[in-house]
Amino acid sequence: MSLHRVSSMGSYEHVRGSSPARSEHRKMSFNPVGSWVPPAAKEDPVGAFEVPKTRRLGMRPPIVRGKQPLISSIVQVATAVVYCLFAAGVVFGYAALKPILVREGVYGQYCPDSAGTTCYEQEIRLNLMFTTAAVATNVCALPVGTVLDRYGPRVCGLIGSLFLAVGTVFFAFASQLPFDGYIPGYLFLGLGGPFVFISSFQLSNTFPRHSGLILALLTGAFDSSSAIFLFYRLIYNASNYTFTPQKFFLVYLIVPFCISLAQIFLMPKQSYKTVGELVTHAEDPSNDIRPSDQHIGDESRLARLREERRQHREGVVSEITSLLGHKGEEGDKQTQAEERKKRISGVWGALHGQSAFQQIKSPWFILITLFTVIQMVRINYFVATIRTQYQHLLSNDEEAVQVNNVFDIALPLGGVAAIPMIGLVLDNTSTPFVLALLVSIATGIGILGVLPYLWAAYANIVLFVLYRPFYYTAVSDYAAKVFGFHTFGKVYGLIICLAGILNFFQSALDALTHKKFHGDPIPVNVALLTVALVVGVVLVGFVWYKSQKLGRDRLEDEAEGATEILMPEGNGEMVNGDMANGGR
Numbered sequence: 001m002s003l004h005r006v007s008s009m010g011s012y013e014h015v016r017g018s019s020p021a022r023s024e025h026r027k028m029s030f031n032p033v034g035s036w037v038p039p040a041a042k043e044d045p046v047g048a049f050e051v052p053k054t055r056r057l058g059m060r061p062p063i064v065r066g067k068q069p070l071i072s073s074i075v076q077v078a079t080a081v082v083y084c085l086f087a088a089g090v091v092f093g094y095a096a097l098k099p100i101l102v103r104e105g106v107y108g109q110y111c112p113d114s115a116g117t118t119c120y121e122q123e124i125r126l127n128l129m130f131t132t133a134a135v136a137t138n139v140c141a142l143p144v145g146t147v148l149d150r151y152g153p154r155v156c157g158l159i160g161s162l163f164l165a166v167g168t169v170f171f172a173f174a175s176q177l178p179f180d181g182y183i184p185g186y187l188f189l190g191l192g193g194p195f196v197f198i199s200s201f202q203l204s205n206t207f208p209r210h211s212g213l214i215l216a217l218l219t220g221a222f223d224s225s226s227a228i229f230l231f232y233r234l235i236y237n238a239s240n241y242t243f244t245p246q247k248f249f250l251v252y253l254i255v256p257f258c259i260s261l262a263q264i265f266l267m268p269k270q271s272y273k274t275v276g277e278l279v280t281h282a283e284d285p286s287n288d289i290r291p292s293d294q295h296i297g298d299e300s301r302l303a304r305l306r307e308e309r310r311q312h313r314e315g316v317v318s319e320i321t322s323l324l325g326h327k328g329e330e331g332d333k334q335t336q337a338e339e340r341k342k343r344i345s346g347v348w349g350a351l352h353g354q355s356a357f358q359q360i361k362s363p364w365f366i367l368i369t370l371f372t373v374i375q376m377v378r379i380n381y382f383v384a385t386i387r388t389q390y391q392h393l394l395s396n397d398e399e400a401v402q403v404n405n406v407f408d409i410a411l412p413l414g415g416v417a418a419i420p421m422i423g424l425v426l427d428n429t430s431t432p433f434v435l436a437l438l439v440s441i442a443t444g445i446g447i448l449g450v451l452p453y454l455w456a457a458y459a460n461i462v463l464f465v466l467y468r469p470f471y472y473t474a475v476s477d478y479a480a481k482v483f484g485f486h487t488f489g490k491v492y493g494l495i496i497c498l499a500g501i502l503n504f505f506q507s508a509l510d511a512l513t514h515k516k517f518h519g520d521p522i523p524v525n526v527a528l529l530t531v532a533l534v535v536g537v538v539l540v541g542f543v544w545y546k547s548q549k550l551g552r553d554r555l556e557d558e559a560e561g562a563t564e565i566l567m568p569e570g571n572g573e574m575v576n577g578d579m580a581n582g583g584r
Contacts, residue, residue: 073206077214079262080200084221086228086255087164088197091133091190093229095386096408098126099401100229100236104245106175106182118388120514124507127384129183131506133190134380138500140191142493144198152270153199157263160195163188164256172249196259197222202271216419223415223469230408345481346430346547352484359483359491364546367539368482369495372475374532375442376499379468381506381528382449383411385513389521393452403457407465414465421466422473431481432544434474439536441467446529450522 102108102118110121118126148156167188174181197218204214236243296302342348351359359365382389386407390400425434441463448460479492509524517523 076267077203077206077217079266080203081217081221083255083259083262084197084200084218085225087160087225087259088193088218088222089137089225090193090228091130091137091186092383092411093226093408094130094133095383095404095411096226096233097229098130098384099387099404100233100245101126101182103241120511123388123514124510125183127510128507129186130384131380131503132183133186135500135503136187136190137194138376138496138503140194141198142497144194145493147195148199148271152268153202154263154267154269156195156199157267158260160192160197160199161256161259161263163192163195164259165192165253167192168249168253168256172246172253175246192256193222193225202268205271216423219469220416220419224412226415227408227412230412233408344428344430346432346551347478347543348481349484350482350546350550352486354487356487356490359487360494363542364482365491365495367535367542368475368478369498370535371532371539372495373499373502374528374535375438375471377503377506377509378442378446378528378532379464379471380503381509381524382464384506385510385521388519389449389525390457392519392521393450394454394457395452399454399457403454403461406458407461410461410465411468414462415469418466418469422470425470426474426477430547431478432540432547435478435536435540435543438467438471438474439533439540441470442536443529443533446525446532449525450529 102122107122107125110125111119144156147159167185167190170177170181170185170188174185200218201215203218207214232243232248236248296305351362351364387400387404390403391397394400394403425437429437445460445463445467448456448463475495476492479495480488483491509528513519513521513524
């Protein structure tokens, strides 16, 4: 998964400008949260560069104590990166964990006659465990956003750590429980990740000028967290299989415990606000009037308090401007760069200003949702079945294990390595080109995935680990540019939610592969490749056609809105262009 980001500077331009949305990127794919503005906030927004305000007896206005200590902000960001590395996307390291579960005999009772290999019943249950967690990870992005908006990042992080702890305990004692504890255990691990991860996004506002770097670090930590089970497998093998899953998950309980401590004693209770949110709050004169004013009988004192509040508001705007260097050449350059990105995209603003319902019933939404569903099924199906697929394709168990091992290492590394490439492509190419590139790479992966050669397996892995974060980020980038941030949470959240729910179709693909095709993955992979290619071509064609139309409409609007240019004539009179002397 990847992230969609909103830069602090971009938010400032948003409240100053006329657009309801902007085209930024580099966030996790399952994140549908466009902003974290509490719908009924009771407290003043806390800027990352401010210490939370205090009141005396509820009568004094908020007081800014100055800039938050630099070391405090650095520690908060570093802590979030570390705990995201250990918890955010750990369930996606399933390919590394699965061989351990097979060796430990998880669901082995369904294969009494198999000699060291999995049977259909065991394979289905193991893969269902991953499918359930993957679905939960995507679907719960919607409630995560609601909790974050209403209760803040601290509560959100604590809920995430609780889910992680519950999942860890279930998994540690699953073999001793009177019911199947593996599926609910992995499910809770999948639920905990988004609560911990998404609640960390607001920390990008601690350093507004470096918000992109901070979000890139968080994204890299999420992608790298799939390596946790890889490291466990290495320890498991080195211990001669004595470091059992129960021992590992009991040790892993340290992670949710430390996250809870960090949330209580270190991380902010309320989200740090973007520049746009701070400026909007600061410029609103209604903030000078507070419910407590009715208890003040002295009119002169009341007037003095409101004047202090007005001065505080104006001071916040001045401080933001000073910190970000918004005025002058730097602000002009950033504005020009953002305008360039909008023009390059070709689709920016296509459905901005429309209601979520209008956007959802449009071809823009329907096609990208179909594409997202198909690609997510393909991605998670490959992650869950890579070893069994190559056991059949290569007809060699040792080579299949080798391919699986390479994949376990490449998956987290690919997520980190792809970040610069993703930003470069999305910043400098049009949306139709991005979608065409996605379809081309996905087609290449599909072709390589049915070739029975070792070199094709390795080439497939390289493309896959680079494609996965690119695909997730490109979808969120598309949603922001086409639908806008005003409806981003609803529309993008629905895309990912539907894709997550329909991932249960993966279990049907497993059954089809094992029952109908006797373990041969080629028919299912070819079918997925064909459907994805058809939907992808239609999507690219539609978006390209619409981008051309939007470009023509934009040029026509600019031509109609162009003002007449007055030029001086030789006799000192002003004439309109070459229409001198009244147009004679």
